[in-house]
Each structure stands twice: as C-alpha cells, then as structure tokens.
Amino acid sequence: MPALKIHSAEFKASCGTVEQFLKPTIPEVAIVGRSNVGKSSAINCLVNHKGLAKVGKTPGKTQTINFFHVQTNGSPFMLVDLPGYGFAKVPDRVQQQWAPLIEAFFQSRKNLRGVIMLVDSRRVQDSDRDMLVWVSQLQLPIMLVATKADKIPRGKRQGAIRELQEGLGVDHEPTFLSAYTGEGKQQVLGQLQDLLKS
Ligand SMILES: Nc1nc2c(ncn2[C@@H]2O[C@H](COP(=O)(O)OP(=O)(O)OP(=O)(O)O)[C@@H](O)[C@H]2O)c(=O)[nH]1
Numbered sequence: 197m198p199a200l201k202i203h204s205a206e207f208k209a210s211c212g213t214v215e216q217f218l219k220p221t222i223p224e225v226a227i228v229g230r231s232n233v234g235k236s237s238a239i240n241c242l243v244n245h246k247g248l249a250k251v252g253k254t255p256g257k258t259q260t261i262n263f264f265h266v267q268t269n270g271s272p273f274m275l276v277d278l279p280g281y282g283f284a285k286v287p288d289r290v291q292q293q294w295a296p297l298i299e300a301f302f303q304s305r306k307n308l309r310g311v312i313m314l315v316d317s318r319r320v321q322d323s324d325r326d327m328l329v330w331v332s333q334l335q336l337p338i339m340l341v342a343t344k345a346d347k348i349p350r351g352k353r354q355g356a357i358r359e360l361q362e363g364l365g366v367d368h369e370p371t372f373l374s375a376y377t378g379e380g381k382q383q384v385l386g387q388l389q390d391l392l393k394s
C-alpha cells in the first residue's frame with residue numbers, strides 16, 4: 197500500500213453541544229492533549245494547511261470540538277480537534293462543560309478508529325497521566341506523540357523519552373513531532389495510516 201498522502205483538508209463544524217456533532221459517516225481520528233500542547237498546530241502540520249485550525253498564544257484557544265474533513269490518496273477521514281484539558285486559568289465552569297462534551301464525543305462516535313494523544317516533549321503533568329488512563333479504557337488504539345520536539349536537542353532525546361515514559365507510566369516510545377520543523381510528520385502519518393486501516 198502506498199504511504200498515506202494528504203491532499204486537502206476542510207473545516208466542517210465547530211461543536212459546543214452534542215446536538216451539533218456531525219453524523220458519523222467516515223472513519224474518524226481524535227486529537228487530545230493538554231491546553232497549549234500543540235493540537236491545532238499538529239493538525240495544520242499534518243494536513244499541510246497553515247491557519248486551518250486556530251492556534252493560540254494563550255492556552256484554551258480551542259473551546260469546541262472541531263471536525264476537519266481530510267482528503268487523501270486513499271479514503272477520506274475526519275480529524276477531530278478537541279478542547280485542551282488541564283489549564284487552571286480556564287474558569288471551572290467552562291472546564292465542567294468540556295468534560296461532559298468530550299465524554300459524550302467518545303461515547304457516541306461509532307466510526308472512531310483511534311486517538312492521537314499529544315504530550316509536551318519537555319514535561320508530563322498529572323493531568324496527562326489521568327487523561328491517558330481515561331482514554332485507555334475506551335479500548336481504542338492510542339498513538340502517543342511528543343510535541344514541540346524542536347525544543348529538545350538530539351543529545352537530550354533519550355532522557356526526555358525516559359521522563360515521558362515514567363511520567364505517563366508506559367513502556368512504548370512516543371513519536372517526536374515538531375509542527376515548526378516538520379520533524380516526525382512522516383512517522384505520525386504512517387501511524388495514522390495504520391489506525392485508519394484498523
Ligand atoms: N516550539 C514549538 N511551538 C509550538 C509547536 N506547536 C505549537 N507550538 C506553539 O504552542 C502554542 C499552542 O499551540 P496550539 O496549536 O494552539 O495548541 P493547542 O493544543 O491547540 O491549544 P488549545 O487549543 O489552547 O488547547 C502556540 O504558541 C504554538 O505556536 C511546535 O512544534 N514547536
């Protein structure tokens with residue numbers, strides 16, 4: 197099978213309530229991660245479309261569930277950008293709206309093929325570990341990606357990998373991705389192709 201190539205991506209919907217969710221018609225992959233970890237930037241990088249998902253200087257930029265329809269050299273799929281978790285400055289009342297929305301999303305998407313979980317390659321927090329535990333119980337494939345790889349020099353990679361594994365309590369190595377340099381993009385696309393096949 198030829199390597200996955202992304203031809204184009206199109207914004208489809210921004211949903212703040214369950215009623216607004218699109219009908220599941222094609223395979224879907226969701227992106228989760230802490231606020232500001234680089235979810236929206238990762239989407240833009242993977243689909244070669246700067247400015248498609250809105251990127252924020254301050255955490256909490258994405259507050260709704262956003263659906264992006266992606267055309268490939270194979271079948272199309274839906275990439276779903278979720279609001280970030282674990283950002284203290286977002287008022288509790290807003291966080292409390294998110295949790296049920298995200299839960300409802302995972303419970304209702306029958307075409308969901310997997311979850312891309314992003315963690316900051318420089319530091320794992322308790323909220324990441326909690327999220328990973330929560331996502332694991334969904335029984336879906338999880339792809340672990342360490343973002344902002346451009347911040348970790350090559351010489352410090354092994355140490356960073358160990359810290360990430362310890363912090364998350366996992367054995368497998370995350371894939372390092374930089375939305376700025378494109379490092380790791382082909383690997384992530386390769387893993388995405390595997391998720392979509394399953
Ligand atoms: N150095 C570096 N910075 C990055 C990278 N990816 C994203 N950033 C920066 O990190 C910040 C947050 O990026 P977003 O893509 O908005 O992160 P997000 O996870 O979507 O954030 P929320 O929507 O708030 O949950 C922005 O200032 C980005 O420019 C990267 O690969 N390297």
Ligand SMILES: [Mg+2]
Binds near residue numbers: 236237257
């Ligand atoms: Mg975002």
